[in-house]
Each structure stands twice: as structure tokens, then as C-alpha cells.
Amino acid sequence: MHENFNGFIYDKNVDGIVTVTLDMNGPVNTMNDDFRAAIAWLADRLEGEAGLTGVVFASAKSTFFAGGDIKEILQAEPGDEAKWFDSTERMKGHLRRIERLPVPVAAAINGAALGGGLELCLACNYRVAWNSPKVQLGLPEVNLGLLPGAGGVVRTIHMLGLDKALPLLLEGTRLRPEQALADGLVDALVDSPDELVDAAREWVRANPGAGIKPWDRKGYSLPGGGIANPAVAQQLSLAAAQVFRKTRGLLPAPERILSVAHDVAAVDFDTALRLETRGLVELIMTPQAKNLMTSTFVQMGRINSGLSRPRDVAKSAVSRVGILGAGMMGQGIAYVSALAGIEVVLKDVTLAAAEKGKAYTEKLLATGVEKGRVSAADKAATLNRIRATADDCDLEGCDLIIEAVFESIDLKARVTGDTEPLLAANGVFGSNTSTLPISLLAQASQQPERFIGIHFFSPVDKMPLVEIICGEQTSEDTLARAYDFARQIGKTPIVVNDAVGFFTSRVFSTYLDEGSRLLVEGLDPVYIDNLGRALGMPVGPLAVFDEVSQELFGKISATQRELGLFGTGSDNSVATEVAETLVSRFGRGGRHHGGGFYEYPEAGDKRLWPGLQALYRKADVRLEAGEVKDRLLFRQVIESLKCLEEGVLRSVPEGNIGSLMGIGAPAWTGGFIQLVNSYGLERFSERCAELARRYGERFEAPAIVGERLAAGERFE
Numbered sequence: 001m002h003e004n005f006n007g008f009i010y011d012k013n014v015d016g017i018v019t020v021t022l023d024m025n026g027p028v029n030t031m032n033d034d035f036r037a038a039i040a041w042l043a044d045r046l047e048g049e050a051g052l053t054g055v056v057f058a059s060a061k062s063t064f065f066a067g068g069d070i071k072e073i074l075q076a077e078p079g080d081e082a083k084w085f086d087s088t089e090r091m092k093g094h095l096r097r098i099e100r101l102p103v104p105v106a107a108a109i110n111g112a113a114l115g116g117g118l119e120l121c122l123a124c125n126y127r128v129a130w131n132s133p134k135v136q137l138g139l140p141e142v143n144l145g146l147l148p149g150a151g152g153v154v155r156t157i158h159m160l161g162l163d164k165a166l167p168l169l170l171e172g173t174r175l176r177p178e179q180a181l182a183d184g185l186v187d188a189l190v191d192s193p194d195e196l197v198d199a200a201r202e203w204v205r206a207n208p209g210a211g212i213k214p215w216d217r218k219g220y221s222l223p224g225g226g227i228a229n230p231a232v233a234q235q236l237s238l239a240a241a242q243v244f245r246k247t248r249g250l251l252p253a254p255e256r257i258l259s260v261a262h263d264v265a266a267v268d269f270d271t272a273l274r275l276e277t278r279g280l281v282e283l284i285m286t287p288q289a290k291n292l293m294t295s296t297f298v299q300m301g302r303i304n305s306g307l308s309r310p311r312d313v314a315k316s317a318v319s320r321v322g323i324l325g326a327g328m329m330g331q332g333i334a335y336v337s338a339l340a341g342i343e344v345v346l347k348d349v350t351l352a353a354a355e356k357g358k359a360y361t362e363k364l365l366a367t368g369v370e371k372g373r374v375s376a377a378d379k380a381a382t383l384n385r386i387r388a389t390a391d392d393c394d395l396e397g398c399d400l401i402i403e404a405v406f407e408s409i410d411l412k413a414r415v416t417g418d419t420e421p422l423l424a425a426n427g428v429f430g431s432n433t434s435t436l437p438i439s440l441l442a443q444a445s446q447q448p449e450r451f452i453g454i455h456f457f458s459p460v461d462k463m464p465l466v467e468i469i470c471g472e473q474t475s476e477d478t479l480a481r482a483y484d485f486a487r488q489i490g491k492t493p494i495v496v497n498d499a500v501g502f503f504t505s506r507v508f509s510t511y512l513d514e515g516s517r518l519l520v521e522g523l524d525p526v527y528i529d530n531l532g533r534a535l536g537m538p539v540g541p542l543a544v545f546d547e548v549s550q551e552l553f554g555k556i557s558a559t560q561r562e563l564g565l566f567g568t569g570s571d572n573s574v575a576t577e578v579a580e581t582l583v584s585r586f587g588r589g590g591r592h593h594g595g596g597f598y599e600y601p602e603a604g605d606k607r608l609w610p611g612l613q614a615l616y617r618k619a620d621v622r623l624e625a626g627e628v629k630d631r632l633l634f635r636q637v638i639e640s641l642k643c644l645e646e647g648v649l650r651s652v653p654e655g656n657i658g659s660l661m662g663i664g665a666p667a668w669t670g671g672f673i674q675l676v677n678s679y680g681l682e683r684f685s686e687r688c689a690e691l692a693r694r695y696g697e698r699f700e701a702p703a704i705v706g707e708r709l710a711a712g713e714r715f716e
Contacts, residue, residue, distance in 0.1 A: 003045075005037075005038050005041045005042070006024065006025075006034040006035070006037055006038035006041070007022060007023045007024030007025060007029070007034065007038065008020055008021075008022060008024075008038040008039075008041070008042055009021040009022075009023055009060070010042070010045065012049070012052075013201075015053055015201075015205060016051045016052055016053035016054070017053055017054045017055070017056060017201050017204055017205070018046065018049065018052060018054070018055050018056070019055075019056045019058060019197060019201070020042060020055065020056070020057050020058070021058045021059065021060050022057065022058070022059045022060065022061070022064075022065060023059070023060035023061065024038075027061070028061055028063050028065075028066035029059060029061055029063070029064070029065045029066060029117070030065070030066045030067065030068065030069045030116070031067060031068045031069060031091070031116040031150065032069040032072055033072075035091075036087065036090070036091045039091060039094045039095065039098075040090070040091075040094045042094070042098065043094040043095075043097040043098055046098060046101060047097065047101070052101075052103055053103055053204065053205075053208065054103045054104045054105065054106070054201070054204030054205070054208075054211075055098070055101065055103065055104075055105040055106070055124075055204075056105075056106050056107075056108055056197060056200040056201055056204065057105070057106070057107045057108065057120065057121070057124060058108045058110070058196065058197050058200070059108075059109075059110055059111065061111065062110075062111050062134075063111040063112045063117075064107075064109045064110055064111045064112060064113040064117055064121075064135075065113055065116065065117030065118075065120055065121075066112070066114070066115075066116075066117060067114055067115025067116035067117050067118075067119075068115055068116045068141075068146075068150075070144070070293050070297045070298065071298065073146075073284055073293065074290065074293055074294065074298070076284045076285060077285070078285050080285075081281050081282075081285065084281045084284060085277055085278065085281045088149060088150070088277045088280065088281065089274065089277050091150065092150055092151060092273055092277065095119075095120070095123045095150065095151060096123075096151075096270070096273070098123060099123045099124075099213060099216075100212075100213075100216060101211055102211050102212070103204075103208070103211045104125045104126065104203070104204045104207050104208065104209075104210040104211045105123075105124040105125050105126070105211065106124055106125065106126040106127070106128065106200035106201075106203055106204055107120070107121040107124040107126070107127045107128070107200070108128055108196035108197045108199070108200040109121060109127060109128065109129040109130065109135060109137070109186065109196070110129075110130050110135070110193045110196055111130075111134060111135055112134070112135060112136045112137075113129075113135075113136075113137050114136060114137070114138050114139070114140055114174065115138075115139060115140060115141055115148065115152070116148075116150050118137050118138065118139060118148075118152065118185070119139075119148055119150040119151050119152045119155070120150070121137075121186075122151060122152065122155040122156065122159070122185075123151060123155070125207075125210050125211060125213065126187050126188075126200070126203050126204075126207070126210070127185070127186040127187050127188075128186065128187060128188045128189070128190060128196060128199045128200050128203065129177045129180065129181075129186045129188075129189055129190075129196075130177065130189070130190060130191075130192070130193045130195075130196055131177045131178065131189040131190065131191055132177065132193075133176065135176070135177050136174045136175065136176065137174070137175050137177070137180045137185055137186065138168065138172065138173055138174040138175055139152045139156070139168055139169055139172065140172035140174060141172065141253070142169065142170060142171070142172045142253050142254055142257060143172040143292070143296065144253075144289065144292050144293050144296065144297060145251065145252070145253045145283060145286060145288045145289030145290075145291070145292040145293065146253055146280060146283050146284065146289055146293075147169070147253055147256055147257045147260060147276070147279050147280055147283060148169065148276075149276055149277055149279070149280025149281075151273060151276070152169070152276075153165075153169055153257060153260045153261060153264060153272075153276050153279075154260075154264050154269065154272045154273050154276050156168055156169060156185075157222070157261060157264045157265070158214070158215050158222060158223070158264070158269065159184060159185075159223075160183070160184055160185075160223065161222065161223030161224035162224055162232060162235055162236070162261060162265065163224055163235065164183060164184070165261070166235075166239055166258075166261065168183075168185075169257050169261070170239070170243065170254050170257055170258070177189050187203075188203075215269045216269075222264075222265060225265075226265045226266065227262065227265040227266040232265055236258065236261065236262055236265070239258055239261075240255075240258055243255060243258060248533065248534060248536065250288075250536045250666060250667075250668045251288055251667060251668055252283060252286055252288060252289075253283055253288070253289065256279045256282065256283055257279075259279065260272070260275055260276050260279045263275040263276075264276075287678040288668045288670075290670070290678060291668065291669055291670025291671075291674050291675070291677075291678050292667065292668075292670055294656075294670055294674055294677075295653070295656040295657060295660060295670040295671045295674050296657075296660070296670070299652070299653030299656055299657060299671075300492070300653075300657055302653050303492060303493070303494065303653055303654060303657055304487075304492065306483070307651060307653060307654070308479075308483070308493075308494070308495035308650050308651065308654065309479070309480055309483045309484075309495075310476040310477075310479060310480045312476075313476055313477050313480035314480075315480075315484055316480065316481050316484045317484065317485075317488055318337075318342055318399055318400045318481075318484075318485045318488060319342065319343060319399060320342070320343040320344075320345070320397060320398045320399055320400075320424075321333075321337050321342050321343070321344055321345070321398060321399070321400045321401070321402065321485075322344075322345040322347060322394075322395040322398035322400070322401040322402070322419065322422075323337075323344060323345065323346050323347065323401075323402050323404060324347050324348075324401065324402070324403040324404060324405055324415050324419060325347075325348060325403065325404040325405040325406075326346050326347070326348040326353050326354045326356065326357025326358070326388070327348075327357070327404065328458060328459075329404040329432055329456060329458060329460060330346065330348075330357055330402075330404035330432075331346070331356075331357035331358070331360035331361070332360070332456065332458065332459055332460025332461055333402060333404060333432070333456055333460055334346045334357060334358065334360075334361060334386055335360060335361040335364055335460065335461055336460055336461060336489045336490070336491075337489055338361060338382045338383070338385040338386050339382055339489075340488055340489045340490065341385070342385065342488070342489070343385050343387075344385055344386045344387065345387050345389060345394050345395050345398060346358055346386055346387065346388050346389070347389050347390065347391070347392065347394065347395060347419075348388075348390060349390060350390050351388065351389065351390045353390075354388035354389055354390055355388045357388065358383070358386050358388040361382065361383060361386055362379075362383055364461060365378075365379040365382055365383065366379070392418055392419055392422065393422070395419050395422040395423075396422045397422070397424050398422065398423060398424060398427060399423070399424045399426075399427045399428070400423075400427060400428050400429075400430060400481070400485060401419055401420070401422070401423055401427070401428075401429050401430065402430040402431070402432055402454055403415050403416065403419075403429075403430070403431050403432060404432040404456075407433060407434070407435060407436060407552075407555070407556060407559065408559070409436065409440070409441070409559065409563070412431060412433065412436070412441055412444070413441070413443075413444035414444075416429065416431075416441070416444040416445055416451075417444055420445055420446060420447070421446070423450075426450075426477075427450065428450050428451075428452060428478050428481050428482060429445060429447075429450060429451050429452075430451075430452050430453065430454035430482060431451070431452075431453050431454065432453075432454060432455060432456055433453060433455065434455055434501075434502075434504075434505045435500065435501050435502075435505050435556050435560075436559070437471075437498050437499065437500060437565070438451065438452065438453040438469045438470070438471035438474070438498045439471040439472040439473070439498050440563070441453075441471075442471045442472075442473060442474075448471065448472075448473040448474075449473050449474060449475040449478060450474075450475065450478050451471060451473070451474060451478070452468065452469065452470060452471065452474050452478050452479065452482045453467070453468065453469030453470075453471070453498075453502070454466060454467075454468055454469075454482055454485075454486070455467040455468070455469060455502065455504070455505075457504075457661075457662055463661070463662070464490075464491060464492050464661050465491065465492055465493075465494065465504075465657070465658065465661035465662040466486040466491040466492070466493045466494075467493075467494055467496060467502060467503065467504050467658065467662060468482050468483060468486065468493050468494065468495045468496070469495075469496055469497070469498055469502050470495065470496075470497055470498060471498050472498065479495065483495065492657065492661060494654035494657060494658045494662075495650055495654065496643075496648055496649055496650060496654065496658075497647055497648050497649075497650065498648075499568075499569060499643075499646070499648045500560065500565050500568050500569035501569045501570065502648065503640075503643050503648055503649055503654075503655070503658055504658055504659075504662040504663055506569045506570050506639060506643065506648075507570070507636050507639045507640050507643065507659065507663055507672065508636075508662075508663045509569075509570055509572045509575065510570045510572070510635045510636050510638075510639045511532075511537070511541050511544070511632060511635065511636055511663075512541055512544070512545045512548070512553070512572070512575045513570070513571070513572040513573075513574055513575035513635070514541065514631055514632050514635040515528055515529075515532065515540070515541025515542050515545065515575075515632065516541070516542075516545070516574045516575040516577075516578040516579075517574045517631075518541075518623070518628060518631065518632075519542065519578065519612075519616050520574055520577075520578065520616055521618075521621060521623075522616060522617060522618025522620075522621035523617075523621055523623060523628070524613075524617060525542050525597060525608060525612055525613070525616070525617075526608060527628075528540060528541065528542060528628065529541065529542050529543050531625055531628045531629050531632070532629075532632055534625070534629065535629045535632055535633055535666060536665075536666025536667065536668055536669070537632070537664055537665075537666060538664040539664075541632060542597045542598075543597070543598065543606075545575070545579075545590070545596065545597065546590050546591045546595075546596040546597055546598055547590070547591055548590065549589055549590030549591070549592055549593060549596070550578070550579035550580075550582045550583055550588065550589050550590045550593075550596050551579075551583050551589030551590055551593050552589075552590070553575065553576065553579045554576065554579045554580050554583055557572070557576040557579070557580075570639050570642075571698060581615075582596060582597075586611060588609065595609060596609070597609060597612055630687065630691065631691065631695065631699075633666075633669075633675075634687070634688065634691060634699060635698065635699070636659070636663070636665070636672055637672045637673070637675055637676065638688065638698070638699065638700075638701065638702065640655050640659060640672040640673055641673065641676070641701075641702045641704055641705060642702050643655065644673065644704060644715075645702045645703065645704040652673050652674075652715045652716055655671060655672065655673040656670060656671025656672070656673050656674045657671065658671075659671045659672040659673070673715045674715070676705065676715055677714045677715055677716075681705055681708060681709040681714070682709055684701065684705065685701045685705055685706065685709065688700060688701035688705075689701070
């Protein structure tokens with residue numbers, strides 16, 4: 001018996017086991033209109049199937065099931081709540097009918113089962129997965145501003161208890177098969193995808209009475225107890241405090257997940273499913289969810305699919321990379337490159353300095369071995385890929401050289417001239433500069449068409465972004481090679497055009513500058529930093545200035561003055577003035593120079609440098625919190641729009657992903673440019689005008705906002 005309804009391929013064998021192979025239209029299986037119709041058809045078909053002994057779900061795609069249709073969800077608007085509630089409840093009702101079949105139901109998981117894909121598996125009695133790095137399981141909806149609304153919250157808590165379920169739900173953790181097995185999300189693993197369906201059918205045959213879920217049996221109780229258990233009530237209370245500390249009340253999804261988790265612990269299974277649906281529908285309508293889905297799913301997908309990569313250049317891979325400078329940045333680039341299987345030549349002025357840089361990789365790998373994430377063999381192999389040296393000749397034949405030396409035009413020119421001739425034929429020379437124009441640095445190159453900016457972020461092993469900067473003469477082939485290298489080492493690349501500070505450093509510096517302006521105006525520095533964090537930035541503007549270092553900021557500004565470039569990007573004159581004051585008058589160059597705005601005692605937390613209040617604080621100066629937060633936020637948004645208007649940014653997605661991953665834009669915004677869409681272009685323009693009247697022309701909305709508004713267009 002063989003039938004196909006909307007990509008649900010239905011086969012019943014002689015044993016009475018029905019195998020449903022999912023092969024829906026499109027590259028992946030997803031929860032769309034076709035799925036909703038198919039799951040209703042399937043529930044009817046299975047309930048009416050004579051001689052049914054079991055069901056196996058399998059997939060004909062490389063991904064088992066991709067989950068909800070994000071583009072469809074993005075179409076939801078306030079006022080559509082009843083439609084979405086009814087549609088979701090009907091779909092969940094059909095899943096519940098399949099779950100309550102009197103025969104065992106198994107899932108054969110051959111690829112990623114994330115979000116709705118895992119929720120489909122959770123409605124089964126048994127889950128067997130291919131033990132491969134290609135398989136991931138998890139409920140990442142929280143990272144999109146949503147909650148798992150197809151039974152994910154309710155079933156994980158009923159299966160695992162609150163203690164194990166909450167981290168999966170609140171962190172959106174993606175598990176490898178072995179982790180999923182250990183946590184109880186899957187029941188068995190196989191070594192080959194060809195074994196999956198047979199293994200699932202074998203379990204069905206061996207367990208004819210396993211069709212009733214524990215929560216549908218008389219006498220069932222929630223693992224770990226329900227809300228009446230004082231330990232459970234305390235756990236939920238502690239979790240709420242932890243969530244608020246992490247989100248600062250700016251992201252509604254984690255709080256709503258906790259609310260539904262409380263409901264699951266307090267009511268019956270089917271009531272909890274309805275409350276879960278209500279929570280999902282509420283979140284779908286929030287601007288935070290819209291922002292996150294737009295940027296971190298739709299736009300991230302466009303970037304990772306090669307949005308700014310030249311289409312007509314063949315894919316390439318780096319086999320040998322040379323890195324000039326084994327300091328904080330160089331050692332990090334060496335680590336991620338070696339980890340990706342690339343041979344690394346790590347060069348510094350002395351062999352001892354280069355060896356110290358290599359030791360950074362050894363330290364990270366040793367930690368991985370201790371935690372069971374890295375094998376001793378993999379550690380040895382990765383270390384063997386790094387050659388520490390003080391000899392330029394060892395760079396001979398590298399197909400990519402990246403200089404990661406100090407931000408000095410003369411130094412960068414010297415190392416470029418010394419090492420560029422050692423590149424392999426058609427090799428690429430990259431600069432890790434964060435501020436100096438690539439076209440200017442390329443003047444030291446004999447092949448400026450093969451010179452490009454490859455800007456990493458610190459710490460390199462943790463920061464997922466790479467900003468690729470094209471100089472005036474950079475070729476399309478060079479851009480493609482740099483882009484492919486970024487993907488090869490597992491980074492997300494954005495591509496921008498040349499300018500002082502490029503995109504990320506230019507926008508980030510406005511955060512430091514506006515914080516400095518608030519300080520100079522007389523506001524309490526602790527108040528300024530607290531409101532930066534309350535806005536959703538990772539760190540307050542003064543605290544992060546200390547990390548960047550006032551000394552470095554001052555030197556960069558001095559270099560820009562010498563080159564006639566100061567002020568050609570963003571206006572950071574007040575930040576420069578404050579940095580120079582702290583360094584020249586008080587010797588306070590930042591955290592790594594003994595302290596800046598803050599003091600950093602060996603024991604205890606950092607504390608404000610007492611001299612700062614005497615230097616700038618004016619007791620009669622007050623400014624309401626909303627005004628401070630808008631100044632810190634709008635300054636960065638406006639600068640991002642200027643980068644788009646001037647052509648520094650090549651696309652809106654790269655502006656959003658670059659600001660989220662490279663600058664620390666608050667997650668709720670979806671990126672600095674996406675914020676304008678959710679804020680409303682007209683309202684944004686009006687607020688800019690108001691801020692400009694009070695604080696100056698730096699807050700005037702760029703002309704591109706009015707142009708998009710007049711055309712009835714959003715920033716997409």
C-alpha cells in the first residue's frame with residue numbers, strides 16, 4: 001500500500017507497520033499549510049487503518065524536519081490572534097490524535113530535528129537517531145523570540161521534568177545525538193542512516209504495548225513533582241530571577257516560556273497544550289519576535305548563502321595560512337584556523353613570542369580535553385598544524401597571509417613589503433586592521449588587487465563574525481577567497497566597502513562617544529553605564545571604553561589626525577578628548593594599563609575611579625532614563641544608516657547581523673537597521689528631529705530614511 005499526500009508518503013508493510021516518509025515540496029520539510037493539511041489527513045488515515053500495528057516517521061530529506069515556516073509566521077499581524085490560535089490548536093490536535101494511537105509510534109531521525117521537527121518526534125513513543133555530527137536536536141525558538149508551540153514545552157517537561165527541560169527551552173541548546181541520548185530526548189542511536197528505519201520498525205515489533213504515553217496512563221505524575229512541590233515552586237522562582245538577570249526584561253520569550261512551564265506544572269496535559277498555544281500566539285505578534293526572526297533567521301540565511309560573495313568565482317579553500325603577530329588577535333586566528341584543519345605559520349619578532357602565541361591554542365585545547373569536548377588525538381593534531389617561527393622564510397607558499405600587528409601604518413607597510421612576496425601564486429594578503437582604510441594600507445602592496453581587510457573580533461575563538469573590507473582595487477576573486485576562508489573557519493562574514501572604521505568600529509565608536517558626552521555633561525558615570533546595560537548593550541559605554549583602552553583610542557585618533565582622516569567617519573571628538581585627558585593628565589589608559597574610568601583591584605569587583613566624579617560630575621545635572629537610553633541607541637542606529645547611505649554597508653542584512661554579532665546591538669532590536677522598521681520610519685524621523693533639537697545635528701535622521709518613507713519601503 002503506497003499513498004502520497006502533500007509529501008507524506010504512506011507505506012504499510014505485511015506486519016501492519018505504516019512508514020510515513022516526509023518529502024514535502026521545497027528543500028526541507030516544514031510546518032506550513034501543506035503540513036497542516038497532511039497531518040490532518042494522516043491522523044484520519046491512521047485511525048481508520050485496519051490491522052495497524054505501529055507507525056514509523058522517516059524523512060527523505062537530508063534534514064529530518066526544519067520546524068515552523070518563519071516567513072509565514074512573519075506575516076502575522078496584531079488582530080490575527082484568533083486565526084493563529086485556531087490553526088495551531090487544530091494542528092496540535094491532530095498530533096495528539098497520532099500520539100494517542102493504541103500502537104507504538106517511532107521517529108527515525110536522519111538529520112537535524114530542530115523546533116517543530118523535534119516536537120513531531122516528541123509526539124512519538126520512541127526516537128532513534130543517526131549518530132552523526134550532521135544530526136542536531138533542540139528547541140531553538142527562544143532565540144527567535146518565540147516558544148516551542150507544537151507541544152515542545154509541555155512534552156519536554158513531562159518527559160524530562162523541569163530540571164532538565166528548562167535549560168533546553170530557555171537557552172535553545174542544540175544537542176548532538178550522544179548528548180540527546182544522555183539527556184533522554186532520544187532513546188537509541190545507530191551508526192548509519194541506512195539502519196534507522198529498520199531499527200525503528202524492530203522496536204515497534206518488539207514493543208506492541210508501548211503505544212500509550214506515560215501521561216495518558218492512570219496514576220501518572222510529573223517527573224520531579226508538580227507546582228505543589230515546594231522544590232518545584234522554588235526552582236521556578238529562581239529561574240525567573242535568572243532569566244531577568246540575563247534578559248533585563250527586554251525579551252518576552254524567556255519569561256513566557258517560564259510562565260507556560262509554571263502552567264505545565266499546575267494543570268493537566270491537554271490544558272497545558274492550550275496555554276502553550278496562547279503563549280506562542282502572543283509572542284508571534286511582538287516586535288521583538290519580528291525583529292529576531294527577520295535578522296537572525298531570514299537575513300542570516302541570506303548572508304550564509306553568499307549574499308555578498310561574487311557569484312561567478314569558483315569556491316576555494318585555504319590550505320596554509322601565515323599569521324603575522326602572535327598577540328591576542330594573531331593567536332586567536334591561529335587557533336580557529338588550525339581547528340578547521342588549516343596548516344598555520346604563526347610568526348612574531350621572536351620565537352619566544354610566537355611560541356607563547358601557540359601556547360594559547362594548547363591552553364584552549366587542554367580545557368576542551370578536560371571537559372570531554374576534544375580528544376587527546378585531536379588536540380595533538382591541531383597543535384601540530386601550528387608552526388611558531390620568527391623567520392619570514394617559513395611563510396613561503398602560504399595561500400593566505402593575515403597581518404595582525406599593531407595599528408601603525410608604518411609597521412603594517414613594513415610587514416606587508418617583507419612577506420607579501422612569499423605568498424603562493426594567486427595568494428591573498430589580508431589585514432586584520434579595525435580602523436585603518438584598506439586602500440591606504442594597500443599602497444604598500446605590489447598586488448593591491450589581492451589585498452583585502454579581514455577584521456576579526458576579540459576573543460576570536462568566541463566571536464562569530466568576520467568583517468571583510470574591500471579596498472578600491474580589491475578584486476572579486478580576492479573577495480571570494482576571503483569570504484570562503486571565513487566560512488571555512490566557521491565564521492559569519494559580512495562584506496563592507498572601505499572607509500575609516502569600516503562599519504563595526506565606526507558605529508561602535510559612537511557608543512563610546514555618546515557615553516563620553518553624557519559624562520562631560522555632568523551625569524553620574526554609574527548611571528550612564530547602568531542605562532547602557534538596561535538598554536540591552538552587553539556593557540555600559542564607559543566600562544567598555546576601559547576594555548578598548550583610552551590609550552589605544554587616543555593613539556588611533558592621533559594616527560587619523562596625521563593622515564588627515566580624523567572626523568571623516570563618525571564624530572568621536574568628545575570620546576577622543578576624554579581619552580586624551582585621562583591618559584595625559586592622570587595616566588589612566590584603560591583596564592590593561594592599570595585602570596581608566598574604573599579601578600580594578602586584584603581582589604573584589606571593579607569600582608569607579610574616585611577622580612572621575614571630581615573631574616566631570618555636576619550634582620545639579622539630571623536626565624531621565626529614557627532620554628539617556630535613546631541617545632545611546634539612536635547614535636548607533638543613525639551611524640549605521642549613514643554607512644548604508646554612503647555605500648560602506650552593501651546591504652541591510654549585513655548591517656543588522658554585523659551590529660548584533662560585532663557591536664553587541666541589543667538582541668530585541670534585531671540589529672540597528674531593523675530597529676527602524678519596528679519603531680516605524682515616520683516615528684523614528686520624528687524622534688531623531690526631537691533629539692537633534694536638544695543635543696545637536698549628530699541626531700538628525702539621514703536622508704535615506706525620508707527616501708524610504710516617501711517610497712513606502714522598509715529597510716530590507
